[in-house]
Amino acid sequence: MKQPAPKVPATSHSNEVDYLAQHQGGDRQAFRQLVDQYRDRIVQFFFRLCWDRDRAEDLAQELFLKLLIGSKRYRPEGKMTTFVYRVATNLWIDHYRQMRPRPRFHSLDQVTYRDGETGRMDCAGDEREPSERLQDGEERAAMRRALESLTEPHRLVFELAVYQERPYAEISELLGIPVGTVKSRMHNAVSALKQMLGDGESDRQVGGA
Amino acid sequence: MSQHSRIDEPFEEPRSPGDGGDGGGHDRLEPIDLLLQQGTSAELADFRSRVAADPLLALDLADTVALLERLRTVRVEPNPAFSGKLADVVRRADRRMQPQHRFTPWLAAAAIAIVTFGFVTWVDPLDLRVERTAVRDTEIGRRTDIAQPLGDSTAFGSATPGSAAAAARSTNVAEDTPHDGGAEANGTRSVGDLAYEEALGAMRRRFDVEAATQLRDALDHAIAEQTAGADTLSRWLDPRNALAVLVRDHELRARTEVRHAAMRRHGGMVATDERVQALADTLALEIGATPGAAGRFRAHQIAVAVRAIVAAGASTPARRLAVERGVDRLVQRLPELVGARRVDVLAALVEAAAVERIGVVGIRRSGESLVAEVMRVDEETWQRRRPDLLTSRVPAATIGSAGRALALLPAFGVTSERCAFVRRLLLGQLRERRDQLQEPDPALFAAMLYGYSDLLDGDDRDDLVRQLRRWKPVHLAPDFRTVQQMAWGVRPGQLGFTRLQCDLRALVALPDPDSMPQRALLCLCLATSYAAGRDGSLERFVPGE
Numbered sequence: 001m002k003q004p005a006p007k008v009p010a011t012s013h014s015n016e017v018d019y020l021a022q023h024q025g026g027d028r029q030a031f032r033q034l035v036d037q038y039r040d041r042i043v044q045f046f047f048r049l050c051w052d053r054d055r056a057e058d059l060a061q062e063l064f065l066k067l068l069i070g071s072k073r074y075r076p077e078g079k080m081t082t083f084v085y086r087v088a089t090n091l092w093i094d095h096y097r098q099m100r101p102r103p104r105f106h107s108l109d110q111v112t113y114r115d116g117e118t119g120r121m122d123c124a125g126d127e128r129e130p131s132e133r134l135q136d137g138e139e140r141a142a143m144r145r146a147l148e149s150l151t152e153p154h155r156l157v158f159e160l161a162v163y164q165e166r167p168y169a170e171i172s173e174l175l176g177i178p179v180g181t182v183k184s185r186m187h188n189a190v191s192a193l194k195q196m197l198g199d200g201e202s203d204r205q206v207g208g209a
Numbered sequence: 210m211s212q213h214s215r216i217d218e219p220f221e222e223p224r225s226p227g228d229g230g231d232g233g234g235h236d237r238l239e240p241i242d243l244l245l246q247q248g249t250s251a252e253l254a255d256f257r258s259r260v261a262a263d264p265l266l267a268l269d270l271a272d273t274v275a276l277l278e279r280l281r282t283v284r285v286e287p288n289p290a291f292s293g294k295l296a297d298v299v300r301r302a303d304r305r306m307q308p309q310h311r312f313t314p315w316l317a318a319a320a321i322a323i324v325t326f327g328f329v330t331w332v333d334p335l336d337l338r339v340e341r342t343a344v345r346d347t348e349i350g351r352r353t354d355i356a357q358p359l360g361d362s363t364a365f366g367s368a369t370p371g372s373a374a375a376a377a378r379s380t381n382v383a384e385d386t387p388h389d390g391g392a393e394a395n396g397t398r399s400v401g402d403l404a405y406e407e408a409l410g411a412m413r414r415r416f417d418v419e420a421a422t423q424l425r426d427a428l429d430h431a432i433a434e435q436t437a438g439a440d441t442l443s444r445w446l447d448p449r450n451a452l453a454v455l456v457r458d459h460e461l462r463a464r465t466e467v468r469h470a471a472m473r474r475h476g477g478m479v480a481t482d483e484r485v486q487a488l489a490d491t492l493a494l495e496i497g498a499t500p501g502a503a504g505r506f507r508a509h510q511i512a513v514a515v516r517a518i519v520a521a522g523a524s525t526p527a528r529r530l531a532v533e534r535g536v537d538r539l540v541q542r543l544p545e546l547v548g549a550r551r552v553d554v555l556a557a558l559v560e561a562a563a564v565e566r567i568g569v570v571g572i573r574r575s576g577e578s579l580v581a582e583v584m585r586v587d588e589e590t591w592q593r594r595r596p597d598l599l600t601s602r603v604p605a606a607t608i609g610s611a612g613r614a615l616a617l618l619p620a621f622g623v624t625s626e627r628c629a630f631v632r633r634l635l636l637g638q639l640r641e642r643r644d645q646l647q648e649p650d651p652a653l654f655a656a657m658l659y660g661y662s663d664l665l666d667g668d669d670r671d672d673l674v675r676q677l678r679r680w681k682p683v684h685l686a687p688d689f690r691t692v693q694q695m696a697w698g699v700r701p702g703q704l705g706f707t708r709l710q711c712d713l714r715a716l717v718a719l720p721d722p723d724s725m726p727q728r729a730l731l732c733l734c735l736a737t738s739y740a741a742g743r744d745g746s747l748e749r750f751v752p753g754e
Contacts, residue, residue: 023302031302035295040287047285057291061593064298068305143283161245162277168247183242190241194276 020067020083021076031071035064041164042088048159049092051144059095063088078173085166086174089156096152146196150189157185158193240270244277293418297592300414408584411591423644424599427637431630444629448620454746455560455617461747462739463524470750471739475701476710481717481735488721488732489521489528495725497531503538509550510726511535512557517729519560520740536561540571548597549607551579556610559617576623579611583631599638605656606690608635609698612660636661651680652691658698674705682734683715687722689730696734697741713737 019037022030042063046056066087074083147155153175160166160174161182168186172179238248238256246253260267409432416425461467469479492514496503503511515535523532539554546554558572583596590596597603598611615632619625639657646653654673662670677699682692699709716735722728733740739747 028303032299035299039291039295043287043291044284048283053285053288056285057287057294060291061294061298064295065301068298068302139279140283143280147280147283161247162280165245183247186241187239190239190273190276193280194272197276197279198272 016079016081018076018080020071020074020080023071024074024076031068034067038064038084042084045088045159045164046092048147048163049155050095051148059091063091066091079170081166082170082174085160085164085170089160089174092156142197146193149196150192154185154189154192157182158189161186240266240273241277243270244273290419293420294593297414297418408586408591411586415591415595419595421637421641423641424634424637427633427640430637431633434629434633435626444619444625448617448625451617451742452620455742458739458742458747459519459522461751462522464751466752467747467750468522468739470752471747474750475738476707476714477738478714478717481714481738484717485521485732485736488728488735489518490525492517492725492729492732493525493528493531497527497534500534503535506725508539508542508546509553510729511538512554513726513729513733515539515557515561517732517736520733520736532561543571543575547582549603551575551582552598552603552607552611552614555579556614559614559621562621572618573622576614576618576621576628580615580618580623580627580631583634584627599634601638601642605639605642605650605653606694608639609656609658609660609694611635612656616660616663632661632664636664649676649679651677651685651695652688655691655694655698659694660698662698662700671704674699674703674709678705678708681712681715682709683712683719686716686719686731687727689722689727689734692716693730693733693737696737697743700743710738 017033019030019034023034039060042060043056046059047053050056050059063084067084070087147158150158156175157171160171161168166174168179168182171182175182238252240260242248243253243256243260248256260270409428412428413425415421416428465482468482471477472479472482496506496511496514506514512535515532518528518532518535521528523529536558539558543551543554543558555572555575558575562572583598585596586592594600598608612632612635615628615635618628636657639653639661642650642653643657654676657665658670658673658677665673677695680695682695685692685695696709696713699706713734716731719731722731739750
């Protein structure tokens with residue numbers, strides 16, 4: 001049975017394929033491709049904000065559901081990526097509001113470090129020496145401590161700029177703040193992280209000597 | 210979807226100098242901007258030349274590169290099941306893409322037929338529903354709920370097992386959906402059937418996504434049982450017979466000589482009965498001394514106390530009054546309870562109602578809600594997660610109690626096919642837990658025997674009893690709930706029964722626990738010989754019979 005041809009352009013800004021517009025136009029594969037393209041990025045995005053794999057996956061699933069449900073109202077005016085990250089950011093903010101007063105919960109297959117960090121328990125298939133794994137865990141805990149010590153707005157800007165590689169102008173649009181504020185948050189975040197991770201490292205070196 | 214207003218609210222922060230307005234003071238690039246390629250090409254080229262000229266800036270850049278490299282290693286590997294969750298979303302997207310605008314003549318005819326059928330069912334020109342409704346609406350109809358639940362008697366009365374199963378099946382999921390067996394007889398699938406199939410599909414998909422093989426097998430088993438329509442008669446009769454035995458045993462338990470005979474028959478000590486009676490009297494005082502006495506306790510605590518008094522024999526006016534007040538309290542609380550708490554309360558009400566004939570209508574309604582809690586499909590339940598009762602958050606003992614209560618609920622008018630279906634799934638959940646055990650768990654084994662012994666095959670049952678032999682009941686104390694389920698779950702003639710009776714005798718030496726619910730549970734454990742209903746009726750212990 002012949003499918004109606006998509007009525008929207010296959011590409012939009014910067015040659016980015018607008019899967020949501022294609023899905024809206026009746027392309028059966030478009031949403032699948034959207035999920036394939038963004039799944040990993042989005043899980044990592046939520047994970048580094050909440051540090052809980054299960055919750056990150058739930059949020060990612062919820063994001064794709066929101067995109068699916070909202071796709072009828074989607075207007076392909078700007079970049080689809082910006083739209084996706086806007087929904088993700090708003091979802092995180094809603095979630096953050098709800099969860100802020102509560103303690104973190106961790107799933108059972110996550111290791112909880114002394115400082116509360118969770119990481120995946122790699123029991124099988126991890127060929128490294130226990131000492132290497134321990135060192136890796138400590139390094140990971142230090143990075144998490146450092147990232148967590150940033151305020152939520154700084155962390156969000158840092159996540160979007162460094163991990164999601166979004167331009168400052170787009171982050172400014174996403175968060176509804178001036179580009180100058182994005183830059184200042186970014187610079188403050190980097191200098192704070194340098195200080196914390198640099199100090200931690202020198203502490204370890206001193207302690208180990 | 211633009212929700213910018215949400216962005217700023219949770220993120221109020223003390224801004225650093227220069228961090229505001231249009232970002233004045235941050236026009237100058239920093240190493241991070243170069244690394245992220247944030248800026249015009251002219252700005253970036255200018256910054257590069259500055260780096261070349263300034264060794265300190267070059268060091269700063271190197272530090273920033275190292276920092277980003279370290280931080281970019283922070284990532285997580287998603288769960289294997291995550292792909293399944295997303296596949297679910299994609300499937301939903303595919304379903305939404307189904308062509309909705311082609312209105313073929315065949316579909317039009319089908320739609321007209323469905324509308325006509327629905328209209329005729331609603332108008333009911335042949336008054337097919339009048340008689341049933343009239344009986345149900347009378348006070349007598351309500352009072353005879355135990356003896357002749359109308360939903361089931363209709364299914365039974367339809368004579369053919371298949372149609373009885375189908376009748377129950379169609380209401381399994383969409384309770385509000387009217388069903389008419391005639392639709393199936395005419396080869397037309399009703400809305401209820403479609404909802405049922407969709408629900409089964411949702412359950413199967415959920416189990417596939419979670420790779421829950423035990424639950425998938427349980428679902429297949431449950432569906433096979435329903436479609437085969439096997440044992441429709443026994444499914445209808447067994448709960449009623451069990452209820453009748455409960456009622457008769459309750460009357461007999463009031464007689465000391467019967468209790469003692471039952472104790473002796475199972476190798477128990479007669480002195481144990483004195484302890485049981487003393488405990489029951491204390492419990493009756495605690496929950497029934499005054500009209501508001503039960504209010505001091507939570508619903509599940511009252512529930513276990515009521516069960517203990519019933520098990521000991523509600524033979525004195527004080528105990529009857531305590532059961533009555535306790536049940537009143539439970540009936541009040543029941544509508545607001547869900548999940549595990551509802552199961553605990555319902556289990557007590559079923560036993561109390563069997564013997565005192567109180568709260569019957571509430572039990573039926575709540576039993577149906579319990580079944581619906583597992584079987585209802587909505588945007589959240591089954592589509593994104595399992596119902597709570599099928600998760601590992603619910604204690605195994607509660608699932609065990611649910612199994613026993615569901616076995617009796619058909620006698621109160623809850624559709625037997627639905628109860629059987631849910632019992633299969635709950636057993637599947639316990640089996641799933643057993644597969645995942647790192648350490649043997651007596652509570653789990655006891656719950657399987659207590660609530661689902663009739664669904665287990667002989668080898669499975671023997672294996673559970675063999676596993677339970679590792680723990681002596683007295684050593685499991687103060688986990689009396691596990692002891693009670695273990696004691697009540699192993700039946701005479703089964704492997705390990707005699708040895709367990711011997712071990713149970715040691716319980717009488719334990720001191721009274723401090724808390725009321727623990728005392729009630731100990732009372733239930735000690736009363737096993739004549740309260741567990743494992744060995745047929747107590748009639749054979751009546752002197753002279």
